[in-house]
Amino acid sequence: MRFDRPFLVPAAAGTLLLLVGWLQFREVRRLLAVSNPPVLGAGQLAPELTAPDSRQVLRRVSDYKGRLVLVSFWASWCGPCRAEMPDLASFAQSWNSDRSRKHELVYLAVNFKEEPQEVRSIVRDARFKQVIFLFDEDGSIADRWKVTAFPTNFLLDPEGKVLDAAVGYSPDFSYRLQANLNRFRMAAPPGIPGKPRPSP
Numbered sequence: 001m002r003f004d005r006p007f008l009v010p011a012a013a014g015t016l017l018l019l020v021g022w023l024q025f026r027e028v029r030r031l032l033a034v035s036n037p038p039v040l041g042a043g044q045l046a047p048e049l050t051a052p053d054s055r056q057v058l059r060r061v062s063d064y065k066g067r068l069v070l071v072s073f074w075a076s077w078c079g080p081c082r083a084e085m086p087d088l089a090s091f092a093q094s095w096n097s098d099r100s101r102k103h104e105l106v107y108l109a110v111n112f113k114e115e116p117q118e119v120r121s122i123v124r125d126a127r128f129k130q131v132i133f134l135f136d137e138d139g140s141i142a143d144r145w146k147v148t149a150f151p152t153n154f155l156l157d158p159e160g161k162v163l164d165a166a167v168g169y170s171p172d173f174s175y176r177l178q179a180n181l182n183r184f185r186m187a188a189p190p191g192i193p194g195k196p197r198p199s200p
Helices: 005-035 079-096 116-123 140-144 173-184
Strands: 050-052 058-060 068-074 105-112 131-136 152-156 162-167
Touching: 050 131, 068 079, 068 173, 079 105, 079 131, 079 173, 105 140, 116 131, 131 140, 152 173, 162 173
Parallel strands: 068 105, 105 131
Antiparallel strands: 050 058, 068 152, 152 162
C-alpha cells in the first residue's frame, strides 16, 4: 500500500506531539512524587502528634508509648471513613479483651479540620466509647503524617514505629490488623490462657 507524502507529515507531527505530551506527563508525575512523598512506611518512627480531644485536653501519641496505637485520619463528610469506624472500634475492643495479648491497643481517631460540635453525634455514639477522638484543627498534623486521602490508618508498635499504613477503605482491614498484631500475643501452652497485661 502506498501512502502519499502529504499524509505522512501530519501523521509524524501528531506522533511527535503525543510523545512530547507523554514525556511532559511523566516529568510532572515525577515532580509530584518528589513534592508529595508516599505515606509513612513500615519501620519509620511516627511523628509526634499533639492535638486536643473532644474535651479540649491535649493528647500526644508519645503518651501511649508501650502500647499499640491505631491512628486513623477521618472526616465526617468521608463516607468510607464512617463506614470503617464501627469495625475498627469493634476490633480494638475485641483485642483489648483478649487475654493472650501483650499490649493494649489504643484507637486514636484524628478528625480533619472540623470542630468538635460538628461531629458531636459521632463522638457520643455508644459504639465508640473506647475511641479517643482528636482534632486536627488546621490540617497540620495530616501534613506532617503525609496524609493525602481519607481514611488513612497507621498502626504503631509499642516503640512508636509504623507497623503498617493503609490509604482508603477496605472491608477486610480488620483481618490485616489481626495479621500485623499476632506477633504481640503471649505464647501460652495449649489450654492455658495468657494473663492480661495490667492496665497502667
